[in-house]
Amino acid sequence: MSGKISALDLGIAELSEATKAYFAKCEEKLGLVPNVLLAYAFDEKKLRAFTDTYNDLMLGESGLSKLEREMIAVVVSSINHCYYCLTAHGAAVRQLSGDPALGEMMVMNFRAANLSLKQTAMLEFAIKLTEEPAKIVEADRAALRNAGFSNRDIWDIASTAAFFNMSNRVAAAIDMRPNDEYHAMAR
Numbered sequence: 001m002s003g004k005i006s007a008l009d010l011g012i013a014e015l016s017e018a019t020k021a022y023f024a025k026c027e028e029k030l031g032l033v034p035n036v037l038l039a040y041a042f043d044e045k046k047l048r049a050f051t052d053t054y055n056d057l058m059l060g061e062s063g064l065s066k067l068e069r070e071m072i073a074v075v076v077s078s079i080n081h082c083y084y085c086l087t088a089h090g091a092a093v094r095q096l097s098g099d100p101a102l103g104e105m106m107v108m109n110f111r112a113a114n115l116s117l118k119q120t121a122m123l124e125f126a127i128k129l130t131e132e133p134a135k136i137v138e139a140d141r142a143a144l145r146n147a148g149f150s151n152r153d154i155w156d157i158a159s160t161a162a163f164f165n166m167s168n169r170v171a172a173a174i175d176m177r178p179n180d181e182y183h184a185m186a187r
Contacts, residue, residue: 005035007175010042019044022051032179034088036167039176057160063153064160067096068119072160074106075123079130082168087178094186103186121147125154126161 015023019041026033040047058069070092077085086107094103105113110123125144129136144154170176 004177006039006177008039010039012038012041013044015041015044019047032181035177035179036084036088036171039174053163057156057163062156063150064122064156067093068122069156069160070096071106071110071119071123072126072157073164074103075110076126076130076161076164077168078107078110079127080165080168080172082164082171084171084176084178085164085168087182091182091185098186100187118147118149122149122157125157129158129161130165 023033023037026037037047037051040050058066058073062069064072070089073085073089074093077089090103090107093106094100097103102113111120115123121144125136125140128140141154144157145151149157
């Protein structure tokens, strides 16, 4: 793990046994505790709110695949130039897709990738929601429905994009640094 997690030195609170077990599970499954979790660990209530929301959006039941949710995370983070999320979620796209080039295209320009029309519609919506949220209109939702998404899927696309917009802004504000290990994953 790199020495620096963020520009803020908030320390780590006395963690509950449940949180210690969660960190141990991360270490077992990922080989690391993501720095984003360590950045939130100064306040267990804030950490739990973050992890509960993240786990629900990214791992919970959805009409969107895990890969599609990671693609949204990367495309939103690309618009926002979030170093932490581009590194961590770019690695997730590489792992889930088995295609290192796809991970790079998502980070740099998803339009260079050979995506389905459905995935392209999803990512264009996420970009518009990131860049011009006040300009989302019924025609944007209709385009997603026409591409094959349900109303629940639209909720999940919007919620995932919104979560990463929030996360990108916190990461930028505190200069959150990705774990060094992410750089070499699934290459």
